[in-house]
Amino acid sequence: MKPRTQLLRILIPAAFVSLCLCSANCRMTQTSETQNVNTSRASSSADVDALSIHRRAIAIDMHADTTQRLVDENLDLSNRLADGHLDAVRMKEGGLDAQFFSIWVEPQLYGTGGASATRRADVQIEAVRALAEKHPDTWEMALSAADIRRISAEGKLAALMGLEGGYAIDEKLENVERYYKLGVRYMSGAWSVSTSWAGSSGDEAGRTLGLSDFGKQVIREMNRLGMMIDVSHLSDKAFWDIVNTSTKPVIATHSNARAIADVPRNLDDEMIRALAAKGGVVCVLFYPAFVEPGWDEKKKQVDTEISSLVQQASDREPGDVAHKKMARDRVRIVEYAKRLPPVTVARVVDHIDHIVKLVGIDHVGVGSDFDGIQAVPSDLSSVADLPNLTKELLKRGYTEQDIDKILGGNILRVMEEVEKK
Ligand SMILES: [Zn+2]
DSSP: OOOHHHHHHHHHHHHHHHHHHHHHSOHHHHHHHHHHHHHHSOOSHHHHHHHHHHHHSOOEEEEEOHHHHHHHSOOOTTSOOSSSSOOHHHHHHTTOOEEEEEEEOOHHHHOSSHHHHHHHHHHHHHHHHHHHHHOTTTEEEOOSHHHHHHHHHTTOEEEEEEEESGGGGTTOTHHHHHHHHTTEEEEESOSSSOOSSBOBTTSSGGGTOOBOHHHHHHHHHHHHHTOEEEOTTBOHHHHHHHHHHOSSOEEESSOOBTTTSOOTTSBOHHHHHHHHHTTOEEEEOOOHHHHSTTHHHHHHHHHHHTHHHHHHHHHHOOSOHHHHHHHHHHHHHHHHHHHSOOOOHHHHHHHHHHHHHHHOGGGEEEOOOBTSOSOOOTTOSSGGGHHHHHHHHHHTTOOHHHHHIIIIIHHHHHHHHHHOO
């Protein structure tokens, strides 16, 4: 919990700055600022309640891919960015206190192991650490639940790291501890391409691959170190092997419910029950393909329609493989918005509702996947819109205490449990 004085410290200067801007500045600024506030931020009294809950509660997002932007676009996250989904300014607007930055090694570009995968992870870790080094008044690295509580109480933003896909450990057990020491606090065994030791939900190998003996050693090592185990992206078989191997709670940092959107990336009810029984948390993500039934099928159709547009953008881009990927994604963002049906926060909350009805309020959290997705719900277009999630929860009768747990309390509990030696 944060003291109310802190809330006033944030709100009073913000109100003063807005007043100055509106009275002294040109009409264009006034109009665009006002529209922005009215369309994507709090305006009615219900909105204000949602925002004040965000200001008071500790809100943690378990997964964003902004890290690759830090490296490939050399962005300064302390400024409001014109595109993308996350920066320090919008985090403060949305009352988001802590962000887990995904350290993502794309296997198609950097391999499923070896020096290239390790280097790609290491450069991202350096970029996240540089946030706090360059802007110590805004950011601080957090390594524990206690760190998040303290940093949040000081009115700063907590930066944390999770390794998405275990490619960077290069099939060496000692590298798990190396990444723990570098500050990584969760890891998944695979992204969309299976490793030799963990099956993915995204490829053929994952249909039969769970955890190998080495994979089980990795899980035990993570338990020993106090690193959280993430099952998002893994094959069903790997999921069950992990749940049966780990002695500590297990989390899904960005996955939804298959009962609503039936895709392999989501979890079925039996999996959600098993995760909850171990004390874990399912953090819902905002990507429409995993939120809205049928959207993923429609997206595949659109991908076929736009394939030459995407290829042309990639060919025109003179930069390296990462920049070519960014060029392809820019086309997808525009075309998906034009060609696919809009999705709203209400459908995201349907997933939360489903999980809560299944296993109770203590096993759900938030893992946006912001900056890693080429489409977002219309009313969750960046971290600044997070109070819209809370507004929808309030509308459905969730109490403030419930909402505190969903926004961050449940994850803090798991972190504390996993940190115990
Ligand atoms: Zn992911």
